[in-house]
Amino acid sequence: MLFNLNRLKSYNLLYTHEPSLAIFADEHAKELSEASDVLITIYSSKLDKRRNNVILNQVNRIFPKAKIAGATTSGEIDGKTVRTSEILIAFHLFSDTKLVEHHIPNKPVDKMLSELVSLVENNTKGILLLPVVVSEYFDIELFLELLYGSLPSIPIFGGAAAEYGTFTKQYCFSNKEIYDNGISIILFQSDKLHIETDYSFNWMPVGQKFTITEVENNIVKTIDNKPASQVVFDNLGEEAKALFPGLGLEFPFVFNRKGVLMARVIIGFDNENVILAAPVELGTKFQFSFGSRKNAIDYSLEMSDRYASKNIESIMAFSCIARLNFLKSDSQKELYHLPDSASISGFFTYGEIYHSDKSNYYLNETLTLAFFSENPEKAVENERIQSTVEEQSKSGSSEDSRLKILTHLVSKVTIELERKNDELNRKNETLVKYSKLIDDRNMEIGQSLRYASKLQNSIVFQKDEFSTVFEDHFIFFRPKEQVSGDFYFIRDLGEKIVLAVADGTGHGVPGAFISILGVQIMHSITRKMRIGKEELNAAEFLNSLREKMIKVLDRNRISKFSTDGLDISLLIIDKKTRQVDFSGANQCLIIYTENEMIQLKGDRMPIGAFVQEDSFSNTSIILEEDSKVFMFTDGFADQFGGKNAKKINSNKLRSIIKKNGSLPLSQVEEKFQNYFDEWKADREQTDDVLLLGFKL
Numbered sequence: 001m002l003f004n005l006n007r008l009k010s011y012n013l014l015y016t017h018e019p020s021l022a023i024f025a026d027e028h029a030k031e032l033s034e035a036s037d038v039l040i041t042i043y044s045s046k047l048d049k050r051r052n053n054v055i056l057n058q059v060n061r062i063f064p065k066a067k068i069a070g071a072t073t074s075g076e077i078d079g080k081t082v083r084t085s086e087i088l089i090a091f092h093l094f095s096d097t098k099l100v101e102h103h104i105p106n107k108p109v110d111k112m113l114s115e116l117v118s119l120v121e122n123n124t125k126g127i128l129l130l131p132v133v134v135s136e137y138f139d140i141e142l143f144l145e146l147l148y149g150s151l152p153s154i155p156i157f158g159g160a161a162a163e164y165g166t167f168t169k170q171y172c173f174s175n176k177e178i179y180d181n182g183i184s185i186i187l188f189q190s191d192k193l194h195i196e197t198d199y200s201f202n203w204m205p206v207g208q209k210f211t212i213t214e215v216e217n218n219i220v221k222t223i224d225n226k227p228a229s230q231v232v233f234d235n236l237g238e239e240a241k242a243l244f245p246g247l248g249l250e251f252p253f254v255f256n257r258k259g260v261l262m263a264r265v266i267i268g269f270d271n272e273n274v275i276l277a278a279p280v281e282l283g284t285k286f287q288f289s290f291g292s293r294k295n296a297i298d299y300s301l302e303m304s305d306r307y308a309s310k311n312i313e314s315i316m317a318f319s320c321i322a323r324l325n326f327l328k329s330d331s332q333k334e335l336y337h338l339p340d341s342a343s344i345s346g347f348f349t350y351g352e353i354y355h356s357d358k359s360n361y362y363l364n365e366t367l368t369l370a371f372f373s374e375n376p377e378k379a380v381e382n383e384r385i386q387s388t389v390e391e392q393s394k395s396g397s398s399e400d401s402r403l404k405i406l407t408h409l410v411s412k413v414t415i416e417l418e419r420k421n422d423e424l425n426r427k428n429e430t431l432v433k434y435s436k437l438i439d440d441r442n443m444e445i446g447q448s449l450r451y452a453s454k455l456q457n458s459i460v461f462q463k464d465e466f467s468t469v470f471e472d473h474f475i476f477f478r479p480k481e482q483v484s485g486d487f488y489f490i491r492d493l494g495e496k497i498v499l500a501v502a503d504g505t506g507h508g509v510p511g512a513f514i515s516i517l518g519v520q521i522m523h524s525i526t527r528k529m530r531i532g533k534e535e536l537n538a539a540e541f542l543n544s545l546r547e548k549m550i551k552v553l554d555r556n557r558i559s560k561f562s563t564d565g566l567d568i569s570l571l572i573i574d575k576k577t578r579q580v581d582f583s584g585a586n587q588c589l590i591i592y593t594e595n596e597m598i599q600l601k602g603d604r605m606p607i608g609a610f611v612q613e614d615s616f617s618n619t620s621i622i623l624e625e626d627s628k629v630f631m632f633t634d635g636f637a638d639q640f641g642g643k644n645a646k647k648i649n650s651n652k653l654r655s656i657i658k659k660n661g662s663l664p665l666s667q668v669e670e671k672f673q674n675y676f677d678e679w680k681a682d683r684e685q686t687d688d689v690l691l692l693g694f695k696l
Contacts, residue, residue: 042070159349317346565608
């Protein structure tokens with residue numbers, strides 16, 4: 001016969017109306033009366049302060065002796081179930097613990113610290129903090145750091161009040177009041193209570209490291225001495241502007257602090273400044289990051305092993321809204337392996353509070369846990385479990401670091417694809433047996449490709465900038481696969497515009513890598529042109545691009561064969577004089593006027609290693625007022641189709657321009673698209689397709 005030896009008992013109740021509270025009180029009257037103290041935590045998804053006050057008053061009336069704390073939420077953790085849009089009320093009935101409830105309003109951090117420390121007794125075993133941080137800012141990180149200096153051995157845990165991703169208004173509850181600022185606090189005082197803390201992160205840093213060079217609390221002004229917002233959109237893409245603040249949850253800044261990998265969520269922008277969910281120190285080196293579902297779930301298994309032999313009686317869980325948005329239905333899997341003997345309650349937050357023997361931390365993107373036990377017959381040592389994560393990479397220059405990581409990313413995807421194909425060929429006779437393995441790997445590869453596509457789009461394509469520079473234009477872009485070897489590049493340097501259309505070797509993953517590499521180097525060249533360090537014509541630009549690309553490919557040991565490289569047509573346009581410098585590598589362009597069509601031909605050699613590497617030639621021409629310029633890769637002309645399954649060919653491309661060049665460019669694009677779709681019909685697309693036109 002099994003006996004329940006738990007002295008601390010916890011229960012969760014989904015609030016619907018007042019009678020549900022009364023029923024709970026009746027059913028647990030004996031346990032409530034025998035408890036040394038009762039903690040009631042209210043986690044509410046409702047931002048209606050009046051309604052929350054009604055619920056708080058009901059709880060106080062039915063449970064007059066209980067201590068009460070709570071917060072508004074982005075979701076609720078009810079046992080091993082994740083909920084949204086609910087009100088979760090958790091009851092914690094202690095046998096050998098006394099509780100102290102308190103609320104500290106916003107004021108100077110040292111005064112807030114002094115007020116909290118004055119409540120601590122010799123037998124204080126832990127402190128629950130539920131702050132309002134985002135809508136009513138105070139320096140929570142400084143507060144936690146000072147608190148560690150005063151109370152280094154007491155576990156601190158909790159989460160910041162939240163709501164559903166609008167970052168507008170949040171509330172915390174304490175006793176009989178609801179507050180829109182400060183911290184609601186519960187202190188646990190006991191001779192028998194044991195509290196352990198743990199956390200899970202699983203956001204993966206990617207790309208180069210950046211340095212915060214100017215910051216005021218949580219407002220980052222410059223990164224690498226550039227406007228902070230510029231750095232964000234240069235890396236996440238101009239399209240990211242429309243997706244904030246939600247996107248800031250999924251691609252936070254990540255850095256290492258005292259052995260713990262930490263995140264800072266971007267919650268908004270103030271002109272050129274970036275506003276983070278919490279402070280960050282000057283000189284912090286960070287990377288952008290993305291989440292890993294598999295790592296999060298695998299780590300939950302590791303945690304379950306650590307606690308399997310411990311008598312855990314109750315668990316408080318605080319998880320970031322970003323984990324809910326990213327993991328979605330998988331967010332419950334993180335909770336599956338926690339001890340079945342313990343009740344679990346908590347909520348999704350705007351920031352998680354974690355304590356180790358090195359410091360207190362204010363985290364983003366994590367799941368933090370506080371494990372409780374009052375059972376003296378199965379006491380465990382009061383040691384906090386720490387998950388320290390080593391820095392992911394140590395590299396030289398930021399540019400090399402980023403290229404190496406991108407190389408690793410693309411190489412991993414390529415290797416997985418090749419391995420999958422090999423296994424399919426070898427295991428064809430046992431296809432049923434290995435179908436699950438294949439499906440799992442397909443899913444992982446698909447996720448990697450989707451992320452690689454997002455990463456390529458954020459780094460390579462600048463559609464907004466194209467629209468800013470050219471009022472009348474079109475871009476007909478149709479990649480063969482999720483990632484593309486074709487790309488365009490545009491940079492407005494003030495008096496001049498640099499514009500290129502390029503085709504990286506192949507298509508898919510290898511082509512995408514070459515395109516990313518080419519764009520990064522072209523960024524480097526145009527940066528020097530912008531600040532006046534280099535004055536280049538189109539041919540000199542391509543010579544420089546070829547030299548740098550060969551060095552990078554050789555340094556990263558990609559290949560020394562001529563198949564690694566770019567075919568490209570490049571223009572440097574003088575806005576005032578309308579002079580255009582053209583240079584091409586295995587590509588040409590067409591200039592259309594009402595009177596004639598001019599084709600400018602490039603040199604018959606690529607950007608990359610080649611048998612005979614001569615200097616590229618430069619052609620200068622003055623654009624007439626009504627001139628339209630068409631630039632393209634070979635994908636359109638090489639598409640097979642029609643009645644005889646032949647290529648469209650370049651003559652037909654020129655014919656379409658000649659016939660329709662006088663139309664507005666948006667209509668010219670429609671002509672190209674219709675012709676391509678009719679020619680291709682239901683045949684497989686041959687290659688990436690990129691064709692653009694503009695009028696200066």
